[in-house]
Amino acid sequence: MHTLMSLTTPAVVTAVEDVVAPVAWDGARHAAWLVVVPLVSAAVLLLLGRRADRWGHWLGVLASAASFVVALVLFLGLLGQPAEQRVHDVSFGTWVDAGALTLDAGLRVDPLSLTFVLLVTFVGTLIHVYSVAYMEHDVDRRRFFAYLNLFVAAMLLLVLADSYLLLFVGWEGVGLASYLLIGFWNHNTAYAVAAKKAFVANRVGDVGLIVAMGLMFAAFGGLDFATVHAGVAGADTGVLTLIGLALLLAACGKSAQFPLQSWLGDAMAGPTPVSALIHAATMVTAGVYLIVRSGEVYAAAPTAQLVVAVVGAITLLFGAIVGCAKDDIKKALAASTMSQIGYMVLAAGLGPIGYAFAIFHLVTHGFFKAGMFLGAGSVMHGMDDQVDMRRFGGLGRYMKITYVTFMAGWLAILGVFPFAGFWSKDKIIEAAFVPVDGEPWRAWVFGGIALLGAGITAFYMSRLFFLTFEGQKRWSAKRDGSAQHPHESPLLMTVPMVVLAVGSVGLGWFLSSAGFVEWLEPSVGHAEHHEPVLPVPVIVGATLAVVLVGLVLAWRMYAVSTVPVAPPRGTVLTRAARQDLYQDVVNDAALVDPGRYLTRSLVYGDKAVVDGAVTGLGKVTVGVGDAVRRVQTGYARSYAASTVVGLVVLTVVVLAVRG
Amino acid sequence: MTLTHYLVLAAILFAIGATTVLLRRNAIIVFMGVELMLNSTNLLLVTFARMHGDLTGQVLAFFVMVVAAAEVVVGLGIIVSIFRTRRSASVDDVNLLKS
Numbered sequence A: 001m002h003t004l005m006s007l008t009t010p011a012v013v014t015a016v017e018d019v020v021a022p023v024a025w026d027g028a029r030h031a032a033w034l035v036v037v038p039l040v041s042a043a044v045l046l047l048l049g050r051r052a053d054r055w056g057h058w059l060g061v062l063a064s065a066a067s068f069v070v071a072l073v074l075f076l077g078l079l080g081q082p083a084e085q086r087v088h089d090v091s092f093g094t095w096v097d098a099g100a101l102t103l104d105a106g107l108r109v110d111p112l113s114l115t116f117v118l119l120v121t122f123v124g125t126l127i128h129v130y131s132v133a134y135m136e137h138d139v140d141r142r143r144f145f146a147y148l149n150l151f152v153a154a155m156l157l158l159v160l161a162d163s164y165l166l167l168f169v170g171w172e173g174v175g176l177a178s179y180l181l182i183g184f185w186n187h188n189t190a191y192a193v194a195a196k197k198a199f200v201a202n203r204v205g206d207v208g209l210i211v212a213m214g215l216m217f218a219a220f221g222g223l224d225f226a227t228v229h230a231g232v233a234g235a236d237t238g239v240l241t242l243i244g245l246a247l248l249l250a251a252c253g254k255s256a257q258f259p260l261q262s263w264l265g266d267a268m269a270g271p272t273p274v275s276a277l278i279h280a281a282t283m284v285t286a287g288v289y290l291i292v293r294s295g296e297v298y299a300a301a302p303t304a305q306l307v308v309a310v311v312g313a314i315t316l317l318f319g320a321i322v323g324c325a326k327d328d329i330k331k332a333l334a335a336s337t338m339s340q341i342g343y344m345v346l347a348a349g350l351g352p353i354g355y356a357f358a359i360f361h362l363v364t365h366g367f368f369k370a371g372m373f374l375g376a377g378s379v380m381h382g383m384d385d386q387v388d389m390r391r392f393g394g395l396g397r398y399m400k401i402t403y404v405t406f407m408a409g410w411l412a413i414l415g416v417f418p419f420a421g422f423w424s425k426d427k428i429i430e431a432a433f434v435p436v437d438g439e440p441w442r443a444w445v446f447g448g449i450a451l452l453g454a455g456i457t458a459f460y461m462s463r464l465f466f467l468t469f470e471g472q473k474r475w476s477a478k479r480d481g482s483a484q485h486p487h488e489s490p491l492l493m494t495v496p497m498v499v500l501a502v503g504s505v506g507l508g509w510f511l512s513s514a515g516f517v518e519w520l521e522p523s524v525g526h527a528e529h530h531e532p533v534l535p536v537p538v539i540v541g542a543t544l545a546v547v548l549v550g551l552v553l554a555w556r557m558y559a560v561s562t563v564p565v566a567p568p569r570g571t572v573l574t575r576a577a578r579q580d581l582y583q584d585v586v587n588d589a590a591l592v593d594p595g596r597y598l599t600r601s602l603v604y605g606d607k608a609v610v611d612g613a614v615t616g617l618g619k620v621t622v623g624v625g626d627a628v629r630r631v632q633t634g635y636a637r638s639y640a641a642s643t644v645v646g647l648v649v650l651t652v653v654v655l656a657v658r659g
Numbered sequence B: 001m002t003l004t005h006y007l008v009l010a011a012i013l014f015a016i017g018a019t020t021v022l023l024r025r026n027a028i029i030v031f032m033g034v035e036l037m038l039n040s041t042n043l044l045l046v047t048f049a050r051m052h053g054d055l056t057g058q059v060l061a062f063f064v065m066v067v068a069a070a071e072v073v074v075g076l077g078i079i080v081s082i083f084r085t086r087r088s089a090s091v092d093d094v095n096l097l098k099s
Helices: A002-008 A027-052 A056-079 A111-134 A141-160 A164-182 A189-220 A225-232 A237-255 A263-269 A272-281 A283-293 A295-299 A302-325 A329-348 A352-382 A400-414 A420-432 A440-469 A491-513 A516-524 A536-560 A572-578 A580-629 A636-658 B003-023 B027-052 B056-086
Strands: A088-098 A101-109
Touching: A027 A056, A027 A088, A027 A101, A027 A111, A027 A141, A056 A111, A056 A141, A088 A164, A101 A111, A101 A141, A101 A164, A111 A141, A111 A272, A111 A283, A111 A352, A111 A491, A111 A516, A141 A164, A141 A272, A141 A283, A164 A189, A164 A237, A164 A263, A164 A272, A164 A283, A189 A225, A189 A237, A189 A263, A225 A295, A237 A283, A237 A295, A237 A302, A237 A329, A263 A272, A263 A329, A272 A283, A272 A329, A272 A352, A283 A295, A283 A329, A283 A352, A295 A302, A295 A352, A302 A329, A302 A440, A302 A572, A302 A580, A329 A352, A329 A420, A329 A440, A352 A400, A352 A420, A352 A491, A352 A516, A400 A420, A400 A440, A400 A491, A420 A440, A420 A491, A420 A536, A440 A536, A572 A580, A636 B003, B003 B027, B027 B056
Parallel strands: none
Antiparallel strands: A088 A101
């Protein structure tokens, strides 16, 4: 643990300028361009409006590509530094100066943030290119690219921020972009509702981040990573556990982890490139980033860390089970994303030993899952926007490039040697089998769940693949009544898919042999090697065995036998999984309905009590006035009579009083 | 003739005047009732002036008469003009100020 602390001490730019340092590298300052360029592009596209319709999409692609180039330059600059000097905090002046809280607007360029930046800009640029063709017939293509640029800017701010507060700005920015893009076709009410659901579920998580920031400020007196890191050593374990749990809540909201996962399936309402970029490769992994970035907090709060691992384990099974029952190709992929992020969160919950593998899997997953989403988009493009896999079948012969690229992603997620998943997911399974603090039961439970998840993953991904590309044709007519003519998508769509497929094939091997884990060490710390409870070859063999079982089972059920077009009734579990294991029902009963009743009773109380008092006063005044009005008859004699009566009464009273 | 006689007479006159004002509809008669009430007051003023050997009450009575004369002029003018427009001198017909 002490070696970890000393290695992860952030080297502030100004602090490394001692005599021994070769040449102080100040390239980190240029990281600001990463955020500024796409942000300006988004602003230009939104402000120019229809005038930018003709060329707006290319500006979007250019902005994203420019960010990637900057990221590449930064990466090369950082590679030129010795490993201990790869953490750079650059400040851009005081941002918040409020009483006890003083905070600089600063960025942190280190291996962890740069890994994310490279992933976001590279995959983001590919998906921008893909979207040029995919959204060609949409009248609002320019607006779509503006939102995509906005997302890229916010996501880069999220991962580059050197304080939790600036991270929160990016965190909200990606939430906004996600909302805008899920509801991009908001003329469809169901899509608008899905966007709202995602937004609200994310807000629940955001409360966690806000609470965590409040606790951090109270405990450490600052919100930047350096202050928090320095303060952890002397802080109370209970407070640290609370901070850890609050951060986990935030991560659950953003990364669709149990129990806040229900929004991700509905988020598939957005255009497919959005699902690929935001809801598979980048934004939904922000929770994993947050947990890994807060590694020091979790290292000092073992309870919170255990909860992280438990949440990850639950979600990985949850997503896998849901994925087995979905017939909508995008929703099946969404369930798979949920499950794979569950793997990452599980790895992050294992402590320093898992951080590097969590990020490793995050990167490879970003490639192969984005590739498969783009493949799904390509299939929908060729099949008249059909998403029901029971209406696909045999498409491999008609869409050769999509078929091959999708196959690369499929084999990668299965973890077949030598595809990308083998190098990342199998490492997580291996790490899950390592006993933490001499408690072997954890190793068996987490390892067993990870292993079981690998088998289910193999089943549902193979089911998805076979239903779509193999077996007999089960095509329905087009919406205009003509017959389906599946066709390969244009080059602008297939080239990004091919690039991502190349990543799905070779990235795992490449990163593994290029020392990705060591590259991350300045950020996530060095983990001592531990022996798992089972020998490594046994774990690898068992993983491949369960994958093979899942694969063969799916082959028998969905490739060689006839698949009914109408979904069969299925077992109790199947029906539950089709309903997302009743998560929506539970949420409605536990949160939505009580909330609705509460607001209704509040509205009633407002009307009856508050409004009642005000309108009641008015009514009383009117009533009294109405009664008194009748006295004014207009007869002069009655006025005179009342004068006389009053006089008499007055006289009597005066006399009586004077006695 | 004691003080009581004068007071009782004044009270009777006042009561007759007030009753007239309250019960009669004809504006002229109502007016006469008002005059009667004023005169009963004058009687009281004069009585107490004599009793106290002080002329203040008598002077006040003159003032009342002057004001009553002016009032009669204005009042009769109003009554005449109302009678011209509405062909009636009944006070109950003049109720335009009612809500």
